[in-house]
Amino acid sequence: MSEKTVELEQGTVAYRDEGEGPVLLFSHGIFVDSSLWDGVVERLVPAGFRCVRPETPMGCHRIPLNPDTELSPPLVADLLAAFIDALDLGPVTVVGSDSGGAVAQMLAAQHPGKVAALILNNCDALEVYPPFPFTALPVMAKMPGGIAPLGAAMRIKPIRWATYRLLTEKPIPDARLKTWLRPSGTDAGIRQDINKLLAGVEKQQAQEAAETLRNFEKPVLLVWGDRDRFFKADLARRLAGMIPRARIEWIEGGRTFVMQDRPAEVADRIKAFASKDVAGAVPIP
Numbered sequence: 001m002s003e004k005t006v007e008l009e010q011g012t013v014a015y016r017d018e019g020e021g022p023v024l025l026f027s028h029g030i031f032v033d034s035s036l037w038d039g040v041v042e043r044l045v046p047a048g049f050r051c052v053r054p055e056t057p058m059g060c061h062r063i064p065l066n067p068d069t070e071l072s073p074p075l076v077a078d079l080l081a082a083f084i085d086a087l088d089l090g091p092v093t094v095v096g097s098d099s100g101g102a103v104a105q106m107l108a109a110q111h112p113g114k115v116a117a118l119i120l121n122n123c124d125a126l127e128v129y130p131p132f133p134f135t136a137l138p139v140m141a142k143m144p145g146g147i148a149p150l151g152a153a154m155r156i157k158p159i160r161w162a163t164y165r166l167l168t169e170k171p172i173p174d175a176r177l178k179t180w181l182r183p184s185g186t187d188a189g190i191r192q193d194i195n196k197l198l199a200g201v202e203k204q205q206a207q208e209a210a211e212t213l214r215n216f217e218k219p220v221l222l223v224w225g226d227r228d229r230f231f232k233a234d235l236a237r238r239l240a241g242m243i244p245r246a247r248i249e250w251i252e253g254g255r256t257f258v259m260q261d262r263p264a265e266v267a268d269r270i271k272a273f274a275s276k277d278v279a280g281a282v283p284i285p
Contacts, residue, residue, distance in 0.1 A: 003055075008082045011065030015054040015083070019045035022274060023089050026053040027080065027107070029098025029123070030137070030194070032180055032257075033060040036097065039263025040270065047271050052092075054083050057193040058100065059147075060180045064189025071193060072200025073099070074209075077106035084114045091116035093274050098256060099124050102206045109212035117219040117278040119270055122231040122256045125239045129206035131230035141198035151185045166229060167256040213243045219277040220246035223269045225254020225262075249273075 003014045016034060018041060026041075028034050034053035041051045055061040056076055065071070080103065084092060093116050096104025101123020108115045124130055130137060140147055154160045160177050183190040213220075220243050224236040233250075240246040249269045251258050259266045 005063070006083065006086050008079065008086060010057075010069045010079050010082070012063045013054050013056070013079070013083060014061065014063055015052060017050070017052050017087075019048070019050045021048040021050050022278070023050045023052060023092040024119075024270070024274065025080070025084065025089065025092040025094050026051065027094060027096040027100035027104045028053075028056065028058060028060075029100040030058045030198075031060060031184070032058070032098070035176065035179075036257065037095070037259050037263075040259050040267045043264060043267035044271060047267075049271075049274065052087070052089065054080065056080065056100065056103070057197060059184045059190065059194035059197075061190065061193070062183050062187075064187060065193055067189070067192070069193075069196075070200075071196040072202070073103050073197070073205055074106050074110065075200065076103050076197065077110050080107050081111040081114050084111075093117040093119060093278055095119040095121070095270065097121040097123055097259065099130060101125070102129055102209070105206065105209040105213060108216055108218075109209040112216060112218075115218065117274070118216070118221070119273065120220070120222045120224075120239075121258055121266065122225050122228045122236075122254070124206055124231070125235055126207055126210055127203070128231060128235055129203065130201070134230075138198045138201040141195045146191065146195035147184070147198065148191065151181070151191070154181050155185065169227075169253065169255055169261040172257075172260065210239060210242055215244075217244055219273070221269065221273045221277070222246065222248040223251065223258065223266055224248055225251045225256070225258035227253050228255050228258075230256055 005014050094104045101120045108118050222236050226233050
């Protein structure tokens with residue numbers, strides 16, 4: 001399916017838009033793109049959902065934003081709010097993963113009227129923002145050269161394989177990893193975007209979003225792999241305990257990119273939740 005683009009104040013944003021029905025808006029994390037959910041989306045579209053996947057400025061996007069655009073995770077949440085308005089999507093069910101899950105929480109906290117419900121796969125939350133050893137990334141982004149040394153290291157196959165291997169039960173094909181990493185390795189504008197984003201990470205941002213979500217009265221589902229090295233089960237329990245209508249659906253054995261390893265299970269949980277719990281909140285054409 002070919003990508004579409006939309007012009008926002010921040011710049012041009014590419015996105016994928018598939019299916020018809022209640023809208024699911026996907027928020028991916030740093031150094032991945034929206035193909036992370038391919039296996040989930042191919043199961044949700046036939047079930048009657050419209051799946052919209054913007055390529056947010058998290059380092060794997062292929063179109064740099066305007067050079068003067070300021071970036072931080074809360075500002076990416078603002079960009080998603082502008083994206084929802086530009087496409088006239090109405091209140092959407094937001095699905096977030098990894099650092100994109102933190103952005104999804106910020107979107108719900110900063111723009112609750114644009115969010116009908118929230119679905120979180122394993123993701124940054126509370127004080128785990130980012131998890132160790134990825135805590136080095138914001139520090140690196142503020143140094144001369146930014147993330148360029150990381151990009152150089154990731155060109156070495158064993159290093160990129162070992163890094164991403166921590167996030168899944170099964171290895172991600174190297175062709176996909178190279179596709180994800182190519183933009184930041186070849187385009188100075190993309191590197192500028194991801195450096196700005198990472199330099200804009202401040203430890204309290206995720207905690208503040210979670211505290212605001214204590215007043216979020218819409219349905220929230222955490223579809224969470226219980227074997228994650230970085231976003232552990234206790235993190236999910238603590239976050240869910242703060243949000244009034246939150247509950248957890250565990251994926252036994254799942255890790256950070258649970259949607260990669262268990263797309264059918266994740267799609268089934270999303271389908272059931274979005275069809276039942278959100279039936280009154282999402283406008284159905």
